[in-house]
Amino acid sequence: MQDFARALxxxxxxxxxxxxxxxxxxxxxxxxxxxxxxxxxxxALVAIGALIxxxxxxxxxxxxxxxxxxxxxxWVSYWFGYRYKEHVAEMWPLSRYPEILPRGEAFVKKWxxxxxxxxxxxxxxxxxxxxxxxxxxxxxxxxxxANFVSALVxxxxxxxxxxxxxKLAEWLWRVA
Numbered sequence: 001m002q003d004f005a006r007a008l009x010x011x012x013x014x015x016x017x018x019x020x021x022x023x024x025x026x027x028x029x030x031x032x033x034x035x036x037x038x039x040x041x042x043x044a045l046v047a048i049g050a051l052i053x054x055x056x057x058x059x060x061x062x063x064x065x066x067x068x069x070x071x072x073x074x075w076v077s078y079w080f081g082y083r084y085k086e087h088v089a090e091m092w093p094l095s096r097y098p099e100i101l102p103r104g105e106a107f108v109k110k111w112x113x114x115x116x117x118x119x120x121x122x123x124x125x126x127x128x129x130x131x132x133x134x135x136x137x138x139x140x141x142x143x144x145x146a147n148f149v150s151a152l153v154x155x156x157x158x159x160x161x162x163x164x165x166x167k168l169a170e171w172l173w174r175v176a
Contacts (some may be wrong), residue, residue, distance in 0.1 A: 002043065009047035013055055020061040023048055024069035025156060031073025031120075033080060034093060036127040042158060051164020054170050059159065066155030071148045074116070074130040078143060081134025088135060102136075104128030108136060116146035120154045 008026075012019045026041040026048075032128055041110065052059050081088055088094060089101050107129055108115045116138075119129030 002097030005047045008044045009051060012048050012057070013051050016055065016057050017091040019048060019051075019057050020065035021039035021170065023062050023155075023159075024065035026072040027066040027069030027151075029069075031070040031077070031126060031130075031151070033077035033127045033131040034091075038093065043153075045158045046162040046165070050157035050169070052159060052163045053167045059163070063152070063155050063159055066159060067148070067152035070120070070151035070154055073127075074120075074147045074151065075144070077127055077130035078134040078138075078147070081131040082137065083134070085135050088131060091097075100128045101132060105136065108132045113138065113142045113146050116143060117150040117153075120150040122158075 008022065012022060023045060026044055029035045030045070048057075048062065051057055052062065054102040071132055084091075089098065094101055104119075104125060107119060107125060111118060116133060119125040130143075130147065
């Protein structure tokens with residue numbers, strides 16, 4: 001996975017116009033139920049964030065693309081859970097990881113709407129919480145508000161962590 005993140009960051013460094021579309025697709029996949037379990041993209045998002053300060057890529061379009069991609073991924077996951085309710089647990093890969101959905105359900109029941117915001121920042125919960133919210137019919141508009149706000153905060157956090165790491169590495173390179 002580290003090689004994938006590095007190759008993608010190299011591509012974005014050489015083709016800066018592709019930064020926002022790539023971040024949108026990565027954030028969508030990272031937030032989409034099923035897909036995020038197979039291809040965690042957060043490392044690539046942090047690596048692209050590291051390029052922001054050192055290569056001149058504009059933060060704002062990349063940030064918005066990341067937030068939009070993450071929100072759309074959760075939106076699709078919510079819809080999928082709402083539409084296919086009881087059949088979701090029987091589908092691959094959840095059928096191979098039966099503990100994920102009950103954890104998401106318990107989390108949604110315990111925390112309610114804030115679970116969408118909190119779950120965004122924790123690995124397997126990121127994709128299972130919106131799915132569980134759909135299955136258990138969390139109210140649509142409160143879900144979407146928490147979804148979009150948390151997606152923008154999550155996108156900013158990953159990109160800024162990468163940006164700070166990139167600036168720190170650049171500074172260390174000059175000092176050493």
